[in-house]
Amino acid sequence: MKFRVPMSSPDITEKEREAVLRVLNTRHLSMGPEIRAFEEAIEKYVGVKHAIAVNSGTAGLHLCIRAAGIEPGDLVITTPFSFMASSNVILFEQAVPVFVDVDPVTGNIDPVQVAEAAADINEGGEAAKKWLPRKGVLDGAKLKAILPVDIFGQPADMDPIKEVADRYGLKIIEDSCEAIGATYKGKKAGLLGDYGVFAFYPNKQMTTAEGGVIVTNDDEAASLMRALRNQGRAEGDTWLEHSYLGYNYRMHELSAVLGRVQAERLDELLDQREKVAQLYVKHLAEIPVETIKVVEDTTRMSWFVYVVRLAQGVDRDETIRKMGEAGVPARPYFAPIHLQEFMVDRFGFQVGDFPVTEDLGRRGMALPFSGVMTEAQVEIVCEVLGELLG
Ligand SMILES: *Cc1c(COP(=O)(O)O)cnc(C)c1O
Numbered sequence: 001m002k003f004r005v006p007m008s009s010p011d012i013t014e015k016e017r018e019a020v021l022r023v024l025n026t027r028h029l030s031m032g033p034e035i036r037a038f039e040e041a042i043e044k045y046v047g048v049k050h051a052i053a054v055n056s057g058t059a060g061l062h063l064c065i066r067a068a069g070i071e072p073g074d075l076v077i078t079t080p081f082s083f084m085a086s087s088n089v090i091l092f093e094q095a096v097p098v099f100v101d102v103d104p105v106t107g108n109i110d111p112v113q114v115a116e117a118a119a120d121i122n123e124g125g126e127a128a129k130k131w132l133p134r135k136g137v138l139d140g141a142k143l144k145a146i147l148p149v150d151i152f153g154q155p156a157d158m159d160p161i162k163e164v165a166d167r168y169g170l171k172i173i174e175d176s177c178e179a180i181g182a183t184y185k186g187k188k189a190g191l192l193g194d195y196g197v198f199a200f201y202p203n204k205q206m207t208t209a210e211g212g213v214i215v216t217n218d219d220e221a222a223s224l225m226r227a228l229r230n231q232g233r234a235e236g237d238t239w240l241e242h243s244y245l246g247y248n249y250r251m252h253e254l255s256a257v258l259g260r261v262q263a264e265r266l267d268e269l270l271d272q273r274e275k276v277a278q279l280y281v282k283h284l285a286e287i288p289v290e291t292i293k294v295v296e297d298t299t300r301m302s303w304f305v306y307v308v309r310l311a312q313g314v315d316r317d318e319t320i321r322k323m324g325e326a327g328v329p330a331r332p333y334f335a336p337i338h339l340q341e342f343m344v345d346r347f348g349f350q351v352g353d354f355p356v357t358e359d360l361g362r363r364g365m366a367l368p369f370s371g372v373m374t375e376a377q378v379e380i381v382c383e384v385l386g387e388l389l390g
Contacts, residue, residue, distance in 0.1 A: 004327035005377045008203035009370040011269055019257045026253075034256035039213070041263040042198075045181075046188050048215040050222035053256060054229050057177040057199025057212035058085040059249035061147075062092050063228050064195040064214060067221040068145045068171040070095045073138040077117055077170075078147040079109040080338040081357040086149050086175045087337045095144075096137055096347070099338055101354040105293050107151040107364075110356075111160035118143060118164045134348030145171040150179035150189050152292055153205070153304040158184055158192040165193075173197075177212065180205050181270045182302035189302070190215045200255075203370075205302055206262035206269055208255035272371030273303040279375050280306050280367070283382035288389055306369040307333050309360065310389075316365055319388055326384045333366040 023034060035053050042051035054060045070076060072094035078087060080099040090097045098121065100113045120127040121143045132141075146165055148156035156174070165172050172193025176182070180198040182189040190196030195216045200208040216222055224244070227234040232246025251259075262269065284291060289308040294301045310316050320330045336357045338349035351358065367381055 002327070003324075003329045003368075005329070005368045005373070005380055006370070007329040007331065007366075007368050009372050010202045010207045011265075011272065011371045012207075013265075015265075016258055016261045019261045020254050023253050023257045028253055030250060030252045032253045034253040034260065035251055038208075038251070038256040038260040038263065041260045042213050042215065045263055045266060046190055046215050048191055049217045049219070050215065052214040052216075052222060052225050052229065053251040053259070054212050054214065054249040055251050055255070056210055056249075057197055057201070058089060059229070059247070060197035060199070060212035060214045061085060061089040061173065061175060061177075062247075063225040063249065064173040064197060065089050065093050065095070065145075066228055067195060067216075067218075067225050068173060070144050073141050074144040075121065075132070075137075075141050076145045076147055077114055077143070079149050079151075079357075080336050080354045081107050081151065081334055081360055082149040082175065082337060083177070083334060084337060084340065085177075086147060087343070090147070091346075096133060096141065097337075098131055098133070098143070099349075099354055100131070101356045102151075102360070103157070104356050104360070106154055106157075106295055107360055108154065108156040109148045109161070111157045111164075114146060114161055115164045118146075118168050118170070122168055134350075136347045143168065143170065145173055146193075147173045147175060148193070149175040149177075150182060152307055153179045153182055153302040154292070154294065154298050155179060155182050155184035155189045155192065157297060162192070171195075178204070178304040179302050181266055181300065182298065183300040185297055186299050191217070194218060195221060200259060200262075203305075205273060205304060205371075206259070206266055208251065208259035208262070211251050211255045211259060213259075269371050270300075270302055273369075274301070276369065276371060276373045276378065277301075277303045277306060279373075279378040280369075280382070283378050284308065284385075287382060287386045289385070303369070305333060305366045307364050307366050308385075309363040310365060312363070314363075314389065316363055319385075320365060322388050323384055326388075328381050328384045329368055331366045332361070333364050334361060336361040
């Protein structure tokens with residue numbers, strides 16, 4: 001099926017093409033100078049001490065889990081309304097996700113429930129049971145961290161989450177993979193916890209084709225994560241010395257140089273996406289869908305996707321199918337994590353466990369979106385949607 005409008009599009013100019021070609025013509029395709037140059041560009045943009053480039057957002061989140069000292073059986077409070085990777089990295093270490101439902105407006109983790117969950121788990125016994133998965137939890141398991149996700153480019157409500165983390169000595173891993181450049185009460189997303197991660201798959205605000213970057217002001221964690229991404233080689237280790245159990249999570253030079261040029265254009269890229277989001281606001285005005293509300297604490301929204309929620313009772317999947325027939329792609333966004341088959345098998349989650357997440361999962365639909373989208377394309381999407389929803 002050839003669509004009349006693409007679902008997403010990277011914004012690549014002659015500058016990026018020239019830079020990638022220049023690196024391709026050197027002998028340094030990996031572990032050369034570009035990775036550090038890219039990291040410096042991110043450090044400068046975000047205003048952080050350490051940026052550590054890796055080959056995916058998922059890899060970055062996994063390294064944060066390791067840096068936070070999360071071990072088999074440990075508990076991590078997180079959200080079931082997210083892209084799968086934010087929970088998978090907890091399972092990579094045989095740890096256990098403690099899901100907390102989300103705010104119905106933003107889709108971000110509900111800080112009130114985070115506080116209740118942490119208090120009850122700390123108390124233990126029956127109080128804790130209400131929050132823990134039905135199975136797959138070890139006796140005496142310890143709560144170690146909170147992993148909030150900045151959904152759709154809007155930062156999670158982090159001040160009250162930080163209070164909880166401080167009270168119980170928990171680390172915060174901020175999944176900002178959808179939110180580079182966003183701000184919360186004037187502070188940059190990614191820096192709201194102990195470690196933050198941005199991702200650069202081609203549909204993200206900026207791209208390295210595949211890639212991600214961790215940001216942190218913690219010197220010790222940064223040097224550990226640098227070692228872990230490079231087969232566990234600590235600073236001073238030779239090629240065949242490995243101080244830690246590590247991974248090959250390195251970003252290569254072609255991605256790094258692409259990322260550096262994109263990072264230099266980041267504000268322009270975000271402004272373009274803001275414009276397209278406003279075009280949607282204008283053209284969806286008469287159509288019966290809920291659009292994403294940017295809340296007051298979000299002092300800058302970094303538009304990642306454009307998601308609308310259909311009215312209760314409208315068949316979302318049928319709507320998507322009919323849009324497809326009319327040449328306009330759309331996707332469900334997100335599918336609740338706790339209801340993925342292996343999550344159900346392992347932890348015994350059930351339909352109804354997280355009703356807000358499930359409701360948003362049923363009604364949410366991502367429309368075609370990118371910074372290079374034209375008003376004519378937005379009009380096509382809205383026309384098709386408007387006709388279907390009458
Ligand atoms: C994109 C994304 C990631 C990371 O994805 P990768 O494909 O591994 O780069 C993680 N979490 C969320 C919420 C995302 O949207």
